[in-house]
Amino acid sequence: MKIVIDAMGGDHAPKSNVEGACEAAKMWKDMEIILVGDEAQIRPLLQDAPSNITVVHAPERIEADDEPVKAVRRKKGASMVMAGRMVREGEADCMISAGNTGALMTTGLLVVGRMDGVERPALAPMLPTTDGKGVLALDLGANMDAKPEHLVQYAIMGSIYREKMHGMPKPRVGLLNVGTEAKKGNELTKEVFPMLEKANIHFVGNVEARDVLESNCDILVCDGFVGNVMLKSLEGTAGSLFDVLKKEFTRNFMTKMAAAILMPGLKRLKKMMDYKEHGGAPLLGLQGLVIKAHGSSDKRAVLNAIRQARTALENQLIATISSEIAGNNSGK
Amino acid sequence: MKIVIDAMGGDHAPKSNVEGACEAAKMWKDMEIILVGDEAQIRPLLQDAPSNITVVHAPERIEADDEPVKAVRRKKGASMVMAGRMVREGEADCMISAGNTGALMTTGLLVVGRMDGVERPALAPMLPTTDGKGVLALDLGANMDAKPEHLVQYAIMGSIYREKMHGMPKPRVGLLNVGTEAKKGNELTKEVFPMLEKANIHFVGNVEARDVLESNCDILVCDGFVGNVMLKSLEGTAGSLFDVLKKEFTRNFMTKMAAAILMPGLKRLKKMMDYKEHGGAPLLGLQGLVIKAHGSSDKRAVLNAIRQARTALENQLIATISSEIAGNNSGK
Numbered sequence: 001m002k003i004v005i006d007a008m009g010g011d012h013a014p015k016s017n018v019e020g021a022c023e024a025a026k027m028w029k030d031m032e033i034i035l036v037g038d039e040a041q042i043r044p045l046l047q048d049a050p051s052n053i054t055v056v057h058a059p060e061r062i063e064a065d066d067e068p069v070k071a072v073r074r075k076k077g078a079s080m081v082m083a084g085r086m087v088r089e090g091e092a093d094c095m096i097s098a099g100n101t102g103a104l105m106t107t108g109l110l111v112v113g114r115m116d117g118v119e120r121p122a123l124a125p126m127l128p129t130t131d132g133k134g135v136l137a138l139d140l141g142a143n144m145d146a147k148p149e150h151l152v153q154y155a156i157m158g159s160i161y162r163e164k165m166h167g168m169p170k171p172r173v174g175l176l177n178v179g180t181e182a183k184k185g186n187e188l189t190k191e192v193f194p195m196l197e198k199a200n201i202h203f204v205g206n207v208e209a210r211d212v213l214e215s216n217c218d219i220l221v222c223d224g225f226v227g228n229v230m231l232k233s234l235e236g237t238a239g240s241l242f243d244v245l246k247k248e249f250t251r252n253f254m255t256k257m258a259a260a261i262l263m264p265g266l267k268r269l270k271k272m273m274d275y276k277e278h279g280g281a282p283l284l285g286l287q288g289l290v291i292k293a294h295g296s297s298d299k300r301a302v303l304n305a306i307r308q309a310r311t312a313l314e315n316q317l318i319a320t321i322s323s324e325i326a327g328n329n330s331g332k
Numbered sequence: 333m334k335i336v337i338d339a340m341g342g343d344h345a346p347k348s349n350v351e352g353a354c355e356a357a358k359m360w361k362d363m364e365i366i367l368v369g370d371e372a373q374i375r376p377l378l379q380d381a382p383s384n385i386t387v388v389h390a391p392e393r394i395e396a397d398d399e400p401v402k403a404v405r406r407k408k409g410a411s412m413v414m415a416g417r418m419v420r421e422g423e424a425d426c427m428i429s430a431g432n433t434g435a436l437m438t439t440g441l442l443v444v445g446r447m448d449g450v451e452r453p454a455l456a457p458m459l460p461t462t463d464g465k466g467v468l469a470l471d472l473g474a475n476m477d478a479k480p481e482h483l484v485q486y487a488i489m490g491s492i493y494r495e496k497m498h499g500m501p502k503p504r505v506g507l508l509n510v511g512t513e514a515k516k517g518n519e520l521t522k523e524v525f526p527m528l529e530k531a532n533i534h535f536v537g538n539v540e541a542r543d544v545l546e547s548n549c550d551i552l553v554c555d556g557f558v559g560n561v562m563l564k565s566l567e568g569t570a571g572s573l574f575d576v577l578k579k580e581f582t583r584n585f586m587t588k589m590a591a592a593i594l595m596p597g598l599k600r601l602k603k604m605m606d607y608k609e610h611g612g613a614p615l616l617g618l619q620g621l622v623i624k625a626h627g628s629s630d631k632r633a634v635l636n637a638i639r640q641a642r643t644a645l646e647n648q649l650i651a652t653i654s655s656e657i658a659g660n661n662s663g664k
Contacts (some may be wrong), residue, residue, distance in 0.1 A: 189557075224510075225517065229510065244462055
């Protein structure tokens with residue numbers, strides 16, 4: 001099992017990537033980890049590194065504010081692009097990056113390449129739910145516009161992901177909509193609804209954004225634009241509420257004392273709402289496994305992304321998606 | 333000034349509607365208020381009613397779970413439909429209803445009628461912001477799919493609403509999008525962006541859903557599907573967070589004591605996030621003024637909706653929108 005890590009991606013690169021990789025390499029001796037990036041920066045961090053970790057020098061890096069398509073096309077020697085090339089050429093089974101999300105989606109599309117039969121790969125993060133189980137939402141921004149057949153593929157890929165990764169035998173697929181009745185929605189959702197009913201998934205119908213946190217489905221399907229708006233509404237509302245709470249709680253001595261007593265509960269709540277806690281987001285529908293770790297990933301988050309990759313590889317995630325997509329396409 | 337109220341609409345009908353109307357009639361003697369609904373239920377509530385309040389009997393009513401288009405077409409004698417007819421025929425200047433939202437939008441479209449030059453009327457509620465000023469968001473569900481020219485009309489109508497209703501001289505229009513850069517988004521937002529730049533409004537560019545609560549614009553423009561998803565994400569997140577907070581705060585004796593001290597602050601926060609506090613939502617782009625009061629409206633909420641109607645009528649809202657839309661269309 002070979003995993004390549006874009007050592008230069010993320011806010012704490014290369015330190016957190018190198019440290020997370022070392023921990024993983026110590027934990028799983030059967031795993032080979034390749035760090036791609038600026039050797040001069042990486043080497044000093046690799047004191048006492050286990051032998052199953054190697055470094056490949058990359059002369060360039062993609063910055064957080066680089067324009068994705070341009071950067072991927074021009075910076076052939078960027079750590080992210082080189083990692084993608086290693087997956088495409090079979091030199092690695094999976095790549096992980098905490099770098100520029102747009103650039104990683106472009107690397108997935110242009111360098112790693114789409115899976116046969118998949119029209120649009122999807123970015124599929126886990127969103128928090130109040131019961132702690134989370135919901136896999138896709139697409140959350142890889143493709144702004146979607147056709148009905150893309151949404152059906154998202155549903156199939158998401159179902160396999162939850163089966164393989166979380167051991168869910170019959171994960172519930174919901175279609176993000178403005179009401180629960182079958183005929184609700186815009187042209188896209190009305191057209192895709194009967195197609196989802198016929199697909200080889202456990203479709204539970206339309207779900208409303210207000211119920212997503214209440215765990216009303218295991219996979220939430222939507223187009224990338226709507227999904228991204230929903231995700232940011234969720235984050236923004238939670239963030240604004242915590243800010244106002246903080247102001248209320250520091251109003252005077254009494255409220256500060258009271259807030260101190262409630263702090264463990266508030267921390268639990270904040271942690272629950274922090275979707276960064278829920279692992280990296282896979283890019284589904286590519287020829288190889290690509291995982292987007294959060295930009296602010298620390299050592300632990302990188303280690304978790306590697307664990308996630310390990311689970312996916314052990315459970316033949318990509319091969320299973322590929323054969324299911326082929327079956328769905330031939331059944332048309 | 334004549335205002336007609338659908339007395340049978342809303343969860344507390346007809347009581348809250350009749351009581352709110354009576355208060356308004358006493359407060360503003362120059363106003364004529366017409367209550368449309370079941371006379372047998374309304375009359376007993378009208379003891380000591382001022383003389384500027386009258387009743388028109390309606391033999392039917394639209395229920396909360398009626399299918400909108402069917403109900404409006406078939407129930408010609410429903411209080412909501414009769415109120416719409418009175419606006420269309422000039423017997424009233426404005427109608428207010430706390431009833432079935434879908435049916436009210438259908439009544440607006442089929443009974444009151446579209447304003448000349450407006451292709452799609454929009455539902456435009458105020459959303460809460462942390463600074464208390466609020467943001468007018470449209471469309472939040474009247475039309476699921478929208479074309480670029482519809483969004484331009486939403487922007488114009490929303491700008492006039494905030495100028496006339498809230499005395500804002502140059503309200504900021506934002507386009508709901510997945511990023512702030514000009515080229516971000518789906519086909520719709522990319523196409524409408526340059527059109528909004530050219531329109532006779534104060535366009536401030538793309539805004540992200542995560543910043544909406546932070547008051548980054550005064551009018552937020554989006555298609556009805558996306559807007560509705562955003563609204564429900566916002567409501568759902570706030571609701572779920574309050575539920576979890578409640579659980580944390582009632583965990584044991586100490587947390588209960590602490591929570592009691594913080595209660596006033598929590599109540600302020602909850603009130604701030606309750607978009608029901610922010611008045612009724614106008615349906616903009618119709619030949620007459622139609623205001624959707626919240627389904628759970630009490631006496632005070634009905635009175636507030638009447639006050640809102642009064643402000644709109646005093647400030648020539650509809651006539652101003654009509655002339656601006658005509659100017660925009662002729663300028664094409």
